[in-house]
Amino acid sequence: METAGSKLRELRQEKGFSLQEVSSVIDVDIAILSKMERGERKLSREVLEKLAELYKYDLKELLVLFLSDRILYEIKDEEVGEEALKVAEEKIRYLKTHQENRN
């Protein structure tokens, strides 16, 4: 299953970067990068954005993976997970039509 981390690893390898190289460019510890790519540590939005830029890859596409990973984490072990997803969809549409996304 494709995650933001697995996608980032794929991109890094395609570009031929080592973790060390990436680490020094974006100033994030190698160990953390390694863990983020493998999903052992939560990927931060900040790192995601830096890597999208470094790899010249569409940030939105990565964000979709990133957010769907987080959503999945909330519901993966839940019996009612799918239903919760549907309700969340209804709610987000409601928010959009009612412009209640202030601040």
Add this chain to the structure above:
Amino acid sequence: METAGSKLRELRQEKGFSLQEVSSVIDVDIAILSKMERGERKLSREVLEKLAELYKYDLKELLVLFLSDRILYEIKDEEVGEEALKVAEEKIRYLKTHQENRN
């Protein structure tokens, strides 16, 4: 929009409980209950379960609200939120068919 908190407040009022009463029964501080009902503090699963029992209300239904609130929180300000939801749905179906929900 209905949230787990607003539903719990509604149920409490229907049953005629005060926050104090609920507080002493389930042993959670009044201030926290007040905040949880209004969404100012994250509702915990533990409290949700205790209240479902106290109010004799379907836990699964409350869980759907609870989880959808959490999902919404992840994506509410995101341009690609809806797309992320759809991808999350695909992923959860994938996990279900591949029984990768081990542990």
Add this chain to the structure above:
DNA sequence: AATATATTTGACAAATAAAGTCAAAATTTA
């Protein structure tokens, strides 16, 4: 209006979780 009851607010402390650092171990590549 005054009192009692109920709820909300905010400041603070305690507990928990997340994020960062580093070196040794393990793995992969040349």
Add this chain to the structure above:
DNA sequence: TAAATTTTGACTTTATTTGTCAAATATATT
């Protein structure tokens, strides 16, 4: 097998969450 790369784990620091409490506010009752 040596060099380069990646992974692991222990540890520290920082940030977030959770709990506690009393004062402030709001709502009900008499």
